[in-house]
Amino acid sequence: xxxxxxxxxxxxxxxxxxxxxxxxxxxxxxxxxxxxxxxxxxxxxxxxxxxxxxxxxxxxxxxxxxxxxxxxxxxxxxxxxxxxxxxxxxxxxxxxxxxxxxxxxxxxxxxxxxxxxxxxxxxxxxxxxxxxxxxxxxxxxxxxxxxxxxxxxxxxxxxxxxxxxxxxxxxxxxxxxxxxxxxxxxxxx
Numbered sequence: 001x002x003x004x005x006x007x008x009x010x011x012x013x014x015x016x017x018x019x020x021x022x023x024x025x026x027x028x029x030x031x032x033x034x035x036x037x038x039x040x041x042x043x044x045x046x047x048x049x050x051x052x053x054x055x056x057x058x059x060x061x062x063x064x065x066x067x068x069x070x071x072x073x074x075x076x077x078x079x080x081x082x083x084x085x086x087x088x089x090x091x092x093x094x095x096x097x098x099x100x101x102x103x104x105x106x107x108x109x110x111x112x113x114x115x116x117x118x119x120x121x122x123x124x125x126x127x128x129x130x131x132x133x134x135x136x137x138x139x140x141x142x143x144x145x146x147x148x149x150x151x152x153x154x155x156x157x158x159x160x161x162x163x164x165x166x167x168x169x170x171x172x173x174x175x176x177x178x179x180x181x182x183x184x185x186x187x188x189x
Contacts, residue, residue: 001029004076005050005104012127013120023121026110032097039095045084047105051075054101057170060093069174071135072098074165078128085111098166143176151175152185 002024009015009023027050032038038056039045049056056079059069070093073079084091085108097103106114114121143151155162155175163171163186172182 001052002027002104004052008050008076009120009124013123015120019118019120023114023118026114027104027106030103030105032101032103034097034099036097036101037094038097038103039081039084039091039093041092041094042090043084044088045081045091045095046108048078048080048085048108048111049073049095050078050104050106052102052104054103055098055165056095056101056103057098058093058095059173067170067173069170070139071132072162072166072174074161082128082132098170148175148177148181149185149188151177152182152189156189 002020005024005027006020009020029052030049032054038047038049041060051073053075055072055074057069057073058071058079058081059067062068071079079095081091081093081095083089084093088108111125115125116122143154146154152163152175155171168179168182172179175182177185
């Protein structure tokens with residue numbers, strides 16, 4: 001149950017089995033259905049999720065009713081409505097599974113307990129924050145000047161399985177284009 005999480009942590013830092021067992025004791029396995037809402041728009045986020053199997057997305061819905069996806073997490077990655085988890089205010093975004101998933105969940109309280117008490121886990125948190133910041137910056141600054149084709153090439157280069165894993169509609173939302181534009185760009189590659 002904890003093999004992927006163990007691999008993730010060991011890819012960041014050296015850690016002994018006793019400390020890993022303490023970390024694992026704070027997580028519980030949750031099996032979800034496809035499109036299950038983990039955090040609703042006006043809800044305060046109470047948990048962090050590590051994806052063992054499946055995937056989750058973080059998104060909002062704009063005034064025209066279209067999804068605007070800001071983040072995906074797949075196997076071996078953490079995902080949550082991080083601003084809400086940190087400041088304990090309503091999320092103003094959704095956290096939802098994209099397929100039937102198996103998630104390791106940890107409460108905010110237990111997550112920050114581990115960050116405060118276990119230096120190796122503090123490094124895990126730092127990596128989560130760094131990755132979130134880098135992805136946000138690349139999307140904001142990189143995508144602003146990219147053409148539709150450049151966006152598709154960028155995503156294929158940096159996340160090769162991304163376009164194979166999710167629907168055109170979700171991928172287009174994440175890339176900031178219409179599904180038909182994405183289909184045309186993919187056909188040209």
